Amino acid sequence: MAAPVGPLDYSRRLWVRLTLLVVFVFLYAPIATLIAFSFNDSRRNIVWQGFTLDYYGRAFRNADLIEAFANSLTIALFATVISIVLGALAAVLLWRFRFPARAGYEGAIALPIVIPEICMGVAMLVFFSRVGWPANLPWPFNLSAITIAHVSFCFPFVAVVVRARLEGFNRELAEAAQDLGATEWQVFRDVMIPFMRPGLVAGGMLAFTLSLDDFVITFFTSGPNTVTFPVKVYSMVRFSVTPEVNAASTILIVVTVVMTAAALWMQHRAGVKAEAAAR
């Protein structure tokens, strides 16, 4: 005879399992379909015709697509590095100093996170044309406008993550280092940065994935010679949805998921460590 269902035995209740199933279908059915049809042996990509890896090969041979992917990676890399530096400095500034309207400043930093992307995109377009940002620079400087736009919405994420981590910083650690003879710079380098590192890594990963798959803002700031991967996929879709588009999208999904998983895992590990240290 089965044991009776306890009050907290949620996983053994039928309706809980059903809800879970529905949620997962709802969330992942479109993505699963996308991935499955990337292996479809059909040009039209409406009916399943058979398994093939052809379209992955075709995607890899598509020079425009590869160039767009290289552009995306380059932009993501620069945007991430700049975002980490800016975000960390903003977080330290907000944590360390008292100044007038600090709360307002703190809110303003998080604003790009909530501003609609389309507005940010239009704003960037208007801004770059108003200042007359040069468009025909050699690679990789032709990507500077997109990179700047990406930094402007990525670094707040880094700032928020690092700021949250600094909340748990024991100021006596910095004072102890100072007491032992460290200058302010040495305190920052030897005590603050090691403490912030998990936040910097997690924030950086977040910035990297955000930059890599951003479409809306990039669309408004990219020119004919500066196409990124999502923008390229969009232009391919406008002709026809071939399995090549599916294959390209699948690759992007895999890259993003891996990066996000790594970021979450690092944050989790830092949490475990902090707990162990607190004991």
Added chain:
Amino acid sequence: MTENRDLDRPIIEIAGLSKRYGPITAVDSVDLTIRRGEFFALLGPSGCGKTTLLRMLAGLELPTEGTVRIDGQDVSMVPANRRPVNMVFQSYAVFPHMTVLENVAYGLKVDGVPKDEVRQRAEQALELVKLGGYGARRPDQLSGGQRQRVALARALVKRPKVLLLDEPLSALDAKLREQMRFELVNLQESVGITFVIVTHDQDEALSMADRIAVMNVGRVQQTAPPAELYEFPRTTFVADFIGSVNLIEGRVEASDPGRVTLSAPAVPVPIEIEQDARLPVGSTCWLALRPEKVDIAKQPPADAARNTVAGTVEEITYLGDASVFHVRVGPDHPLVKVTIANIDRVTGRPFTWGDRVHLSWTPTCGTVLAQ
């Protein structure tokens, strides 16, 4: 000759030191000298300014007014990283991302001491605090007591002129705390460095320190060795803060060299205390009487003309080694505490609730305080 004079000179001289945060005065014109090789305690309730004072010695706070001299040099405005003192923090502040050895070596490393010497001195310091062989461990693998030893080694390895300790025992459990008291005293004797400790625990200060400064609301009330502080408090705050005391309010009737006579509403006969109080006749004062120095008996004392009062036992507190009898001497007066050691375990308590008792004390037992 000059060397000798230098050694006689106090290691720390504090003059007119104040720290204000806006309208709040944390430390209020403190004057203090701390002798070379002394174990000195700053004692007071929380918020009395003792930690702020310690932080001004470390250089972590800069004074609003006044000067701090360490070994004859004015360091009032010198930042923490350039002062010849080191500190053990209340949270120990052991760097979590470094090993034990790296923690201890850090202060030498930033000073640019050669690598071989750093390692050798760090290991010596770990031996000193009985943590030899723990160098490769991470702080999260250590107990609270061991982390404290790391903090001690890390501060001592720099051979500071003064070691500052901020509530070093407050985070330890009771047994370990008692053991660490002895270890700190032994350590201080073996390294010969001046220790300045901040504590709110009177037992801690009394048992460890050579001299204690009692602080209240930013001011030093009295600086004296433990026994003097207990037996000859100078203010009612000190008398009350150190140990247990009966404070009886009265008026000065006569103040002769070596003897004060008081009248107190709570006591029907004159109170005579042998003390050079030099208080103005007619002024308000307090008699501070330690509970263990009051005699309690069922019969009136032989000399019933002074220093005695009758009352009834209202409460009894049993403490194991002693019992405290709270005696009502009048309807409007606070209860007088009398402690009797429980020497014999067979005969029960000599008095019980409601007993009529006579309290008395000799002229050498109390202290008359003006404030």
